[in-house]
Amino acid sequence: MSKIRISVLILAAVLIFLSSVFIGPRIISPFDLSATDREILFSIRLPRVVVAALVGMALGASGAVLQGVLRNPLADPYILGISSGASLTAAFGLLSGIYFFGRFTIPVTAFIGASAVSVIVGVLGMKRGKLWPERLLLAGIGLSFLFHAALILLMSVSTDEGLRRAVLWMYGDISLADWSMIPSGLAVIAAGLAVCISRAKALNVLILGDEFSHSLGFSVNRERLLLFISIALMTSASVSLGGIIGFIGLLMPHIARFSIGADSRVLIPVSAIGGGAFLCLADLIGRIIMPPMEIPSGIVTAIIGSPYFLYLLRRKDVLSI
């Protein structure tokens, strides 16, 4: 049963990916490419769709892992403060006016911020050499408030147009994507995915509880730390590539669990593929719904995602991790 569902999902994901590449304000026929089509396809469409797929995959997978690690169905990769830290450093990077990294200023400063916050949250989440889920969660929430406040303060005292752009970008716009950031983003996300997929059994037992994990031969501290690192890698890279895109990290693992069950060995890849497909679809809708205007994909995911999530919420066993 779940094999059929997984096959359907993969097929749908491929279809969505291809549609996103060829459909837009200008519909491109793959069989009859003009020079302009080629330019649009390879310089604009393809990098954008690849970024959407990567960001969606990273968010879907890291959400599934985080909900398991924290044993909390409401966890979202952004809850750890990684994204708000990234926004803050990106805003600082722009406001300083130095543009150290040229056009990579936003993604690079965002990644630096995200990684730094991951380390800070990790350290705050530790006590007596152990990573405690509740501490991790509360440290993340506490830091998020702090970073948000600092970001608002920065915005309120700044007249910089660049800062406004940075903040908008942070809130989920992948229209400026180009090939330059993709290789490094891909590498970091692939590393994160590889770590969490290889630790999927450990995630299964951590969901049952620390005592089960120990009894079944897992080192609770080591596994939790590895999984946290994978979340930090994927979230940092996704924020850096595509800003903050709501709901995929929270929603996709629930949808995946609902359709194929809770076994992390299947759940993580399915959440990743579902997340990638969903963000491609949201981006496609954002592009074609009222051209030439584009709706940022972060807004589309929330507009489609929220009602669906609320519908799922009405059904009984969805809110379990």
Next chain:
Amino acid sequence: MSSAYNPSIIEIDNVSFKYFKDRELINNLTFSAGNGEFIGLLGANGSGKSTILKLAGGILKPSGGYIKLWGKPLGAYGNKDRAKLLCYLPQLLDINVPFKVRELVGMGLYPYDIPPQMTVDEAIDAVGLNEKSESYVTNLSGGERRRVFIAMTLLQGAGLLLLDEPLANLDIKFQVELLKLLKELRSRKNISIIMALHDINIALKFEKVMLIKEGRILGIGSPGSVLTKAMLKEAFDVNIEIKKSDTGTYISYENNF
């Protein structure tokens, strides 16, 4: 003499334990469990039953004394190797995750690179849940869930089971079924079981019981020698009468309520 034929699986020698900066919960505890032994652990709430099982399972580290598993210090085992020899089943199975019965039972194979002889189906069969193997654990009754976890521990194949109140929250029917199942497994596979329990009437049916108070052993041995009126008064601070009838020994609560 008997130890030559019945080697200790686990030896707990002079073990003490306290949480960080707290008072000692376990004081100089010494006991051992031999191959095929089925020991009931009894004591009032907070007497240290769970702590003893967690120490024996290596989940908590003793602050003094040592624990040996098959003659080797418990801490010297790697995680996977230890998991093949002993299994701890916690009291609270607060699982709200939609794992299927088959998936959950299958986790018992996680310590193994090469699966042991028993299959997931056989483990599910052993606890009588064949019909539910594709069901979600979240949709099962408390008794069925307990059996799912027992099946997981069977598949894990450890020779020593440490069960923390496995009978808690079970109807009398499931309690009886689970005890029968454990006894049968014990005799079929010669595994050793140490099990915390609450019901003195059930403890009276055990071959060996251990009575705990404030982290110390009040008595260990046959129920007849340990579960006496005076000892139970000492352990639980209630007056309990031990009575005998044609069908066996049972307790009466006198005029406590």
